[in-house]
Amino acid sequence: MSTPLTTVAWLTWRQLFARRRGWLAAAIVVLPFILTFFYRLGSEDREGDRLIFMLNMNREVVLGVLLPLTAVIFGATAFGGEVEDGTLIYLLVRPVDRWKAAISKYLVSVAVTIAVMIGAVLVAWFALRTEELPFAVPRAFIVASALGSLAYCALFGYIGLVTRKGLVIGLLYVILFENIAARGFEGAKSLSVREFAVSLAQWAGDGVVKWQQPGVSMTTVWVVGSIILGGALALTLRKLARYEMAERL
């Protein structure tokens, strides 16, 4: 049974996979698998090596690069794609509460990002799985990716709605803040979604996922993460509720 909101979600889904974004998602899923392939080609594969490789790859590549990249692509496109294409008007002139439409679009972008991350983590784990790589490992990174997706998609969704350069600004944010500032400055860590995801992986890892360097405390993760998520979502809902089709003069 289709309702106005499921139709908004369906339109968002179709939009997210238009313009070859489906291929991008497939490439993101396959990349960790390719890295495991090269690992198996070049490694002596001593005991414990697989766990170390898997933890490092998931931390640096999946949580550090692929998660924010996927969230930028799908989070910013969920709103920004419609603004850029000029199709947002077809959503705004319906008897659908705009805040509900915004939540629908946000949830679809989160669902797609999580699905891509699950694929990326599981395919790599499946390629290397042994007894020293229990399911707790991929599960920890899936939980971390899922919670990270909530914050990232809210953040990038808002950026996509307020600027036509959402993708570029999102990528700059990922490179400059998440991967340079948050790695170099202690203070920036407590604002970094990537650092939150790393701590979440340890929290959800049943003792199998352990980092040598202390990450952000779980209290910081929950409190600051909730503020980022709630703040970005509130701004997105407010922006869409007041959105005006201003002519460019």
Next chain:
Amino acid sequence: MTEDGKRMTESGKRMAESGQPAPSVRVANVSRWYGNVVAVNDVSFALGPGVTGLLGPNGAGKTTVLHMMAGLLRPSSGTVLVNDAPAAGDTNVYRSLGIIPERESVHDYLTGWEFVRACARMHGLADADAAATRAIELVEMTPPQHRRISTYSKGMKQRIKVAGAMVHDPTILLLDEPFNGMDPRQRVHMLEVLRHLGAQGRLVVISSHILEELNDLANNILVMVAGRLAASGHFREIRRLMTDRPHTFRIRSSDDRRLAASLLGDESVFSVELTPDGLMIRSGQRGTLTRSIARSARDAKVRLHEIRPTDESLESVFSYLVNR
């Protein structure tokens, strides 16, 4: 009666049986500015059932007015009421209002059918499929309805947009430059559809920068120039104002001075000015003047090299209406 006519008559009957009050739009002292730029300046009008043309050159503020009527823009000052309720801030206004934007962008990755059905579903219609079929038939897009919109011509995109806006049977329909990209046959068909909608008692507003597009369609014309309402009235009245305005011609001939002397006696000529570029002649009767020029030149034995109207641009026509 044509199939379109029958379909629209059925739709009109449904409208009459529903006992809804007549649709209305009231715009009172509305201004809208962006920073220091005034897009619409103190515009007031009231519209009822029938087709109204919103005429003006590009940049006159037509789209801004349409967007304010559709609740997509809030006026900086003044009020816009749709069926006696504020246009902006309540999405329920869209149950009785449809808008076709000027930009041709539609969801290119959908088929025409998917787009119109999605529009119907977002309106929560009980039988969205039937409504989509009806709307697509109305704009004669049934054969290509299952093709992706990215493969449509500009005119086909316009028509599928109209279907999307009509799918919920709105009593108020706002169309921004709807004839852009349509070929003559499609244009005639769309004119017929819009005329029927107006005759059914719907309120239809069509923006255009070409007066002739609104010929035989919109009885009521609002002319906007530089953000202001320059004139309003019946199509014929606006047509007359535009035709009877003073015209200026530049004439180059073998002997400008002798031709000027000959033309001064003509009652259709307001003034004659000798300039380095030739004669500048102002007249209130364009048709009479063009005949007089030829006659005077022949009588004065002057050879005409060039006759050029200097004020035929849309902007000059419209600015005459503002300054008259």
